Amino acid sequence: EAGVVQSPRYKIIEKKQPVAFWCNPISGHNTLYWYLQNLGQGPELLIRYENEEAVDDSQLPKDRFSAERLKGVDSTLKIQPAELGDSAVYLCASSPGTVSYEQYFGPGTRLTVT
Amino acid sequence: QKEVEQDPGPLSVPEGAIVSLNCTYSNSAFQYFMWYRQYSRKGPELLMYTYSSGNKEDGRFTAQVDKSSKYISLFIRDSQPSDSATYLCAMSGTGRRALTFGSGTRLQVQP
Numbered sequence: 161e162a163g164v165v166q167s168p169r170y171k172i173i174e175k176k177q178p179v180a181f182w183c184n185p186i187s188g189h190n191t192l193y194w195y196l197q198n199l200g201q202g203p204e205l206l207i208r209y210e211n212e213e214a215v216d217d218s219q220l221p222k223d224r225f226s227a228e229r230l231k232g233v234d235s236t237l238k239i240q241p242a243e244l245g246d247s248a249v250y251l252c253a254s255s256p257g258t259v260s261y262e263q264y265f266g267p268g269t270r271l272t273v274t
Numbered sequence: 275q276k277e278v279e280q281d282p283g284p285l286s287v288p289e290g291a292i293v294s295l296n297c298t299y300s301n302s303a304f305q306y307f308m309w310y311r312q313y314s315r316k317g318p319e320l321l322m323y324t325y326s327s328g329n330k331e332d333g334r335f336t337a338q339v340d341k342s343s344k345y346i347s348l349f350i351r352d353s354q355p356s357d358s359a360t361y362l363c364a365m366s367g368t369g370r371r372a373l374t375f376g377s378g379t380r381l382q383v384q385p
Contacts, residue, residue: 164317193372200282202362202375203318216372251317261306261366263373265317 162186164266166252172272178240181269185233185254192229193263194237195251203251203265209235242273277301280363280376289385293350297363297376300344304365304374307339309348312360312378321361322348353383 165184173179185192190211195203206225208216211232220227224243229235239246249270253263280297287293295309306325310318322337324330330337336349346365350357360380364373 166317191371201377202278202280202364203373204375205372208372216370255371261371261373262308262320262323264320265310267317270315 164252164254164264166250166266166269168269169267170270170272172274173242175244175273176241178238179242179271180239181237181250181252181271183235183237183252183266185235185252186256186264188256189254189264190232190257191255191260192235193253193255194227194235195253195265197249197251197268199248206237206250239271242271244273247271247273275300276377277374278363278365278376281379282377284380284382286382286384287353289353289355289383291353291383293348293353293357293381293383295348295350295361295363295379295381297346297365298344299346299365299374301365301367301374302341302344303367305368306366307337307346308364308373309335309337310362310364310375311357312362314359318362353381355383355385357381358383 192209194206197203209229249268251268253265309322312318327341334351338347360378362378363376
């Protein structure tokens with residue numbers, strides 16, 4: 161069974177530029193999460209989707225971050241404009257369904273903003 | 275104060291040793307407890323998943339949860355150099371589903 165797929169793996173951009181990350185969850189997983197991980201820290205939730213619906217986006221900085229999950233499968237996380245402090249690893253995770261708390265993570269996208 | 279506290283290490287042990295990794299937490303609503311292993315420049319990998327208090331064993335790994343003390347542990351028996359990684363504890367309460375992570379403990383197993 162294929163795991164969570166993320167692309168790109170690495171991205172370097174200048175501040176004020178836009179950037180987008182893509183995630184394909186494990187097949188059949190209805191719940192999708194985006195987390196942010198700073199160096200030396202654990203991941204922190206940005207947004208959670210149940211199918212197409214964003215059900216927990218309270219930690220998403222909505223002035224510059226946006227996300228979508230069309231058709232309840234793939235998801236895209238966007239930052240516009242990027243700031244220096246956005247440099248981090250952006251992790252996507254998926255979960256089998258609404259009754260499961262196990263989450264499976266992708267390899268992450270390492271963003272560097274210069 | 276963070277909801278989940280975890281000693282960052284590094285913890286260095288000789289090959290074959292028993293490793294004990296621990297987390298404390300403050301939120302009594304946490305019911306689901308997980309341990310993840312994260313290698314450098316990789317995503318977290320789920321190792322153990324337990325619900326409420328008690329023990330769970332899987333191969334060389336044993337997870338313990340003591341909800342009365344708000345304390346969870348991961349034991350690794352017969353540690354191997356390949357176990358060298360950062361170990362993250364994570365937990366969630368019923369309903370919210372988002373995981374709250376510790377900051378991770380870096381483990382080094384010396385051959």
